[in-house]
Amino acid sequence: MSRLNGRRAEAEAQGLRINVAILGAGRIAHSMARTLVAMAADPRYAGLVAPYAVAARDGGRAAAFAAEYGFPVSYGSYDELLADPDVDLVYIATPHSLHAEQGIACLKAGKNILVEKSFTANAAQARALLDAADGSGLLCTEAIWTRYMPSRAIVDRIVASGAIGELRSISANLCYPVSGKARMSDPAMAGGALLDVGVYPLNFIDMVMGGHGEVPVERVETSMTPYAPTGVDAQNSTTLYYANGVMAVSTSSMLACSDRAGCIWGDKGYVVCRNINNIEAIDVYGADHAVAEHYDVPAQLTGYEYQVAAAANAILDGREECAEMPHADSLRIVELMDELRAKWGLKYPFE
Numbered sequence: 001m002s003r004l005n006g007r008r009a010e011a012e013a014q015g016l017r018i019n020v021a022i023l024g025a026g027r028i029a030h031s032m033a034r035t036l037v038a039m040a041a042d043p044r045y046a047g048l049v050a051p052y053a054v055a056a057r058d059g060g061r062a063a064a065f066a067a068e069y070g071f072p073v074s075y076g077s078y079d080e081l082l083a084d085p086d087v088d089l090v091y092i093a094t095p096h097s098l099h100a101e102q103g104i105a106c107l108k109a110g111k112n113i114l115v116e117k118s119f120t121a122n123a124a125q126a127r128a129l130l131d132a133a134d135g136s137g138l139l140c141t142e143a144i145w146t147r148y149m150p151s152r153a154i155v156d157r158i159v160a161s162g163a164i165g166e167l168r169s170i171s172a173n174l175c176y177p178v179s180g181k182a183r184m185s186d187p188a189m190a191g192g193a194l195l196d197v198g199v200y201p202l203n204f205i206d207m208v209m210g211g212h213g214e215v216p217v218e219r220v221e222t223s224m225t226p227y228a229p230t231g232v233d234a235q236n237s238t239t240l241y242y243a244n245g246v247m248a249v250s251t252s253s254m255l256a257c258s259d260r261a262g263c264i265w266g267d268k269g270y271v272v273c274r275n276i277n278n279i280e281a282i283d284v285y286g287a288d289h290a291v292a293e294h295y296d297v298p299a300q301l302t303g304y305e306y307q308v309a310a311a312a313n314a315i316l317d318g319r320e321e322c323a324e325m326p327h328a329d330s331l332r333i334v335e336l337m338d339e340l341r342a343k344w345g346l347k348y349p350f351e
Contacts, residue, residue: 002088002112005137006318012047018312019052019086023078023102024093025065028116029054032091033069035304045305048312049089055081078102082109089311091143092116095183096190097350100125103140104132112139114311118199118337119144119330121190121348126334130327139314141307141322142330144203148306148322151279151297152207155264158271159208163284163292165268170208170248172201172276175235175258184254185230188349192232194224194337197277198252202333204262204276205240205248213332216243220336224344227254231346238340278303 004011004018011017020036022029036051051071056062059076066074075081081090082105089112092102100120106113107129119142120126133140146152159167174197178184184191209215217240224236235253242248251258262273269286273279284293300306310322321327341347 002110002138002315003085004088005112005139005315008316011316015047017048017050018088018315019050020089020091020308020312021053021055021073021081021084021087022091022093023055023081023106025054025056025061026093029065029091029093031302032093032304032308033065033071035302035308037069038301039305039308042301042305045309049308053081053084053087078105082106082111087111089114089139089315091308096121096195097188097348100129103129107132107136107138107140110138112311112315114139114141114143114307117142117144118190118195119334121195122351123331123335123338124351126331130331133320133327136320137318139311139320139322140327141311141314142325143304143307144199144325145303145307146200146203146277146279147207147325147329148310149279149297149300149303150306151273151282152324154282154295154297155208155271155273155279158282158284158293158295159264159266163268164264164266164270167208167246167264167266169246169265170205170263171251171265172204172249172262173251173258174198174200174260174277175251175253175256177255177257179227179234179254185227185232187230187232190348191230192227192234192346193236193252193254194233194340197254198233198236198250199333199337200277201250201252201262202238202336204273205250206329206333208262208264209242209246209248211329212326213328215246217241217336218243220339220343222340222343224340224346226346233341233344233346236340236344
């Protein structure tokens with residue numbers, strides 16, 4: 001068990017902070033490192049979290065990473081991280097295919113975990129990871145930042161207010177030309193557009209529908225274009241038909257650029273969210289297509305701070321999951337992505 005789980009009063013009395021270690025030293029790890037440094041310098045978060053350590057398979061790379069961001073500790077192996085009793089929270093920043101194995105190892109070592117999306121490569125891995133977390137007293141939560149951002153609450157309030165009338169349809173897309181990255185096209189690393197970028201429009205739709213699977217999906221229609229060299233999905237489109245009559249379309253690609261828009265359509269108006277991957281602004285339109293309301297989202301450090309703060313507070317409160325992304329939601333999204341791949345006939349070599 002981590003030293004601070006469920007010990008908020010003790011931590012506050014002694015001025016103790018959640019020590020965060022990053023497992024992995026790739027691109028996303030650098031984004032998290034910048035976030036932790038910014039949080040440590042911000043009065044809103046300075047007393048909550050501390051940038052503590054980084055682990056990589058190469059000690060020199062880890063040391064250089066730590067020096068760049070001023071982390072006091074670096075490790076040349078993941079086992080060294082697991083053995084450090086001062087690590088309170090591990091951010092797992094490795095490819096999808098490694099999340100379950102590394103997450104389970106962290107939990108067995110008594111470490112709380114914040115697991116980069118996609119939570120795991122498939123539902124079987126997700127269940128194994130959640131089984132390890134269940135009853136452990138340790139936090140296990142998925143780091144899909146859009147679930148934790150203030151923009152989520154703004155969208156929820158707009159839809160609930162009746163400003164656009166009754167919800168009828170949703171459209172969300174996220175596309176980046178990233179097929180040149182080796183990880184993205186490698187089936188052994190669960191590559192393809194779906195798990196990397198497609199997970200965002202699916203989550204956007206799920207959040208608009210209230211999360212928690214409250215409205216069941218009755219039918220799924222989907223298709224994809226394979227990436228010729230390796231067979232992973234290069235582009236895909238999915239239509240979800242909900243039991244309440246709402247139809248939602250999710251599109252993602254690792255070949256194209258897109259407007260990244262999230263659109264929510266009602267019978268009296270509609271909402272347009274600019275960039276579902278990190279909402280920049282939200283406009284509400286009436287049936288006359290004139291802007292009725294405009295919302296700017298709060299200024300942020302990097303956008304990652306919300307998930308880190310949620311995880312840190314959950315640890316201090318002794319919770320095993322975050323309300324923003326509970327275990328059931330992570331599992332349901334991975335199960336949906338499994339269903340899509342099954343319809344496409346796409347399996348990863350390790351399955």
